[in-house]
Amino acid sequence: MHVLTNKPIGIFDSGYGGLTVFKSIAAALPQYDYIYLGDTARAPYGNRTFKVIHEYTWECVQWLFKQGCGLVILACNTASAKALRTIQQQDLQPAYPTQRVLGVIRPTAEVIGNYTSSKEIGVLGTRGTVNSESYLLEIEKFFPDVKVYQQACALWVPIIEAGEYDKPGADYFVQLYLDQLLAQSPGIDTVLLACTHYPLLQDKIQSHLPAGINVVAQGDIVAASLTDYLQRHPEIETGITCNGTKAFFTTSDDTADFDHHASLFFSAPVQSSFTPLK
Template sequence: MKVPGPIGVFDSGYGGLTVLKEFVKRLPTYDYLYLGDNARAPYGTRSFDTVYNYTLECVRHLFDRGCALVILACNTASAKALRSIQQNDLPKMDATKRVLGVIRPTTEIVGRYTKSGHIGILGTMGTVNSGSYPIEIKKFSPGVSVAQHACPMWVPLVENNEWNQPGADYFVEKDIHKLLATDPLIDTIVLGCTHYPLLMEKIRQYVPRDTQILSQGPIVAASLEDYLQRHKEIAVYCSENGTRQFLTTDDPVTFDRHAAIFFEDGVQSEHLAL
């Protein structure tokens, strides 16, 4: 008989902590095990095969640590690795376990927010090149127009704790203007990377006042709550002691210092050698 274990939350670095923070707010009784692959971040510029292999390796480790459910709190991993893991790897590893991503919950509801029918996506190069957002949005909101723009400097700004410095304004303003120049009718922007919420204040400075900016954390947390209510066969193997554990493939001291910016609570991580 399987023993209940924590819900696994995976990200290439720190961004997934913005999602984990919302999980804890909405579902505080569950145990969570966060794994940041900081030593190999960022994922956004890496090939499909590399992202897939790195993500699968981390998912396997979370399964080995007792997670029956793993959330890929990384848009690039969700875009480049999730489908292959769900369809090809899970049946071989353990068909009773589940791996979910952050793109589908977002695309299911984003159409409700736009009045103009024009949506903008800001993401990493990997997420934008995958085409995942336009493909998924068309499934749920066929009449909506979707424009995308890649922001290659945003993740390094956040990962290097430069997100709140004046130099970040140059890149944020430039990328926002490029997106809006592609489609001036955009009235809803999806932050298609879990690092980007830290740049929210700067983003708001460069978009029209009535533009809606969607951060994924609350959306994915609501989706997780709904999933656990509908899938009791998975929820029963998600333990509820209110614990949070953190793993990083890089230096734990550095991780803990940066993680506090994203998670806002004190973080004590362990090093994981992969």
């Protein structure tokens, strides 16, 4: 396999969803080099255990380090919820003390309270993200007066990855989970899409919600947070090369299938390479 000679920012997701975050990051910071890795051979991560998610995520992060990445973004809520803390606190220092790994939950929690007037937020995510209670804990730190209600949407990722997200059949399952969320409180005025797949359903989600409820995706939030992080950490920023390149890798050997799906999430043509993570 060809190893990149530049020093890109690494962006990781278990599958395709992280490309919605990558799209926003690349739009905000087009000058940098990027490498995206989707672990599609082992996706989805949402229903796996903490141990397995950490094992898979750390393996992918190390692969990105070996490609020259000094900074890796976990553009995956499940990995951010179940693997990031262990990677930051236990894994990095012994083997990669100068590299950094960031997630998408904390940047979102730092600002999401600014979107609500009623001080009630609904969080839609995978079962893994919801069960981790990461959003409850992180939002409490920054907005202790905001009430957070969660709803796991177990079937949304399969619907999206099957290419059915814009079909009439998806409407039933969108309405199902929204009804379950709103049944928890009539005061919810902000809904957070706490899965990077869900922006593909955003139009349907908005259409099935009562008027006045704000739907918030994470891409622009994470991009703004990364911009701020790099300004505050010049020791990291100066190590990133600036050729404006984007490389895409998948752990699935069916790169044509990956490229088809990835192009929908990235809103631009994608041409990927296969990596067995060795």
